[in-house]
Amino acid sequence: MSRNRNNNLMRGRPWTSQRRLLLELLRDAEGHIDAKELYRRASARDESISPATVYRSLNLFKELGLVDEIRLGKVRCYYEISGLPEHQHLVCYACGKVIEFDNPLVGRLIKAVQRAHNFNVTKAELYLEGYCPECEEKEKTRSA
Amino acid sequence: MSRNRNNNLMRGRPWTSQRRLLLELLRDAEGHIDAKELYRRASARDESISPATVYRSLNLFKELGLVDEIRLGKVRCYYEISGLPEHQHLVCYACGKVIEFDNPLVGRLIKAVQRAHNFNVTKAELYLEGYCPECEEKEKTRSA
DNA sequence: TTAAGTGCAAAGGCTTTGCAGCATA
DNA sequence: TATGCTGCAAAGCCTTTGCACTTAA
Numbered sequence: 001m002s003r004n005r006n007n008n009l010m011r012g013r014p015w016t017s018q019r020r021l022l023l024e025l026l027r028d029a030e031g032h033i034d035a036k037e038l039y040r041r042a043s044a045r046d047e048s049i050s051p052a053t054v055y056r057s058l059n060l061f062k063e064l065g066l067v068d069e070i071r072l073g074k075v076r077c078y079y080e081i082s083g084l085p086e087h088q089h090l091v092c093y094a095c096g097k098v099i100e101f102d103n104p105l106v107g108r109l110i111k112a113v114q115r116a117h118n119f120n121v122t123k124a125e126l127y128l129e130g131y132c133p134e135c136e137e138k139e140k141t142r143s144a
Numbered sequence: 145m146s147r148n149r150n151n152n153l154m155r156g157r158p159w160t161s162q163r164r165l166l167l168e169l170l171r172d173a174e175g176h177i178d179a180k181e182l183y184r185r186a187s188a189r190d191e192s193i194s195p196a197t198v199y200r201s202l203n204l205f206k207e208l209g210l211v212d213e214i215r216l217g218k219v220r221c222y223y224e225i226s227g228l229p230e231h232q233h234l235v236c237y238a239c240g241k242v243i244e245f246d247n248p249l250v251g252r253l254i255k256a257v258q259r260a261h262n263f264n265v266t267k268a269e270l271y272l273e274g275y276c277p278e279c280e281e282k283e284k285t286r287s288a
Numbered sequence: 289t290t291a292a293g294t295g296c297a298a299a300g301g302c303t304t305t306g307c308a309g310c311a312t313a
Numbered sequence: 314t315a316t317g318c319t320g321c322a323a324a325g326c327c328t329t330t331g332c333a334c335t336t337a338a
Contacts, residue, residue: 014292014337036327050295055328057293090263099261105253112247113272119234119243121274128257130265158312160318180302194320199303294335304325311318 011064018042018049022057023066031100032070032078070125088126095135155208162186162193166201167210167225175244176214176222214269232270239279 010019025041026033033041039054058079061067070078070089088106090099106126114121154163169185170177177185183198202223205211214222214233232250234243250270258265 016293016337018294048295051327052296052329053294059329090257090261090265092263099263101257101261103253103256103260105249105256109247109249109253109270110272112249113234113245114274116247117234117243117245118277119236119272119274120280121234121272123271123273125271125273126253127267127269127271128254128263128265129267129269130258130263133262136264156313158317160312162319192320195302196304196321197319200318203304290338292335292337294333296332298331300327300329302326305323307321309319311316313314313316
């Protein structure tokens, strides 16, 4: 069963040990992880794996719709398994903390834009940046 | 007056010819422009300007809040003058076309998140990706 | 068996940095 | 005059690519 499922996932492409490992790590990551960190974790389990394979696999996974690419904060690129419950990102400009949130307005917004521009929207990413309560407090203290 | 205004913009930092040129080009760009393109346009007017200056200036402008950094499509980084009317981006995955739109729901969404997480939100970016009407049509034709 | 994937190392882009000279304030 | 900016060139990062070897199907 797992075999069939993975064949489907890969749409006929070879199901290699590297791909299995990378997909497993992406699943375990629960949230976003960047290519560098993914390579680091993969190396820990298979020390011969190369960065090239990580990048090639991520591009393949993206193409197959297995992962979504997300850009957060300082132009870093993160990946996460597709099909996780939709969520959006709120990033603290000062400390870099990332909060994932979800709000029903996002869905309504997507539908509205979809209708207005006749676009077939396949991906939505809302990125909010600002200061978290703690950093906001520090900021105030410092300027006072 | 222009002198005072620019001194304020720069918060005491020197108002150099390069910075003046770059800010002028950013203003003329009307929308987003990436560092590479900005360098190209700057070179046309001052052939001795260096990429290093462009990057250094963009970082400074960002720091001073004069421009916003925006990530679109294939992890490219764009800049635009702050304070333009807020707008969001809709990108066609197939042809790369970028549509800027605006929707009042965005404002409501920001306020809701702001309240829910007690964040001082300073920037909001909504990125929608999908297929524009033309590419959607081609896609259908091809698979039929 | 054979098409496809992998590791390695090198090349490519974009961005940052060190340094000596130059310009703004 | 004295910070601070600039150009240049080199270094740094991250990502992609060419090639010979290996592996899944």
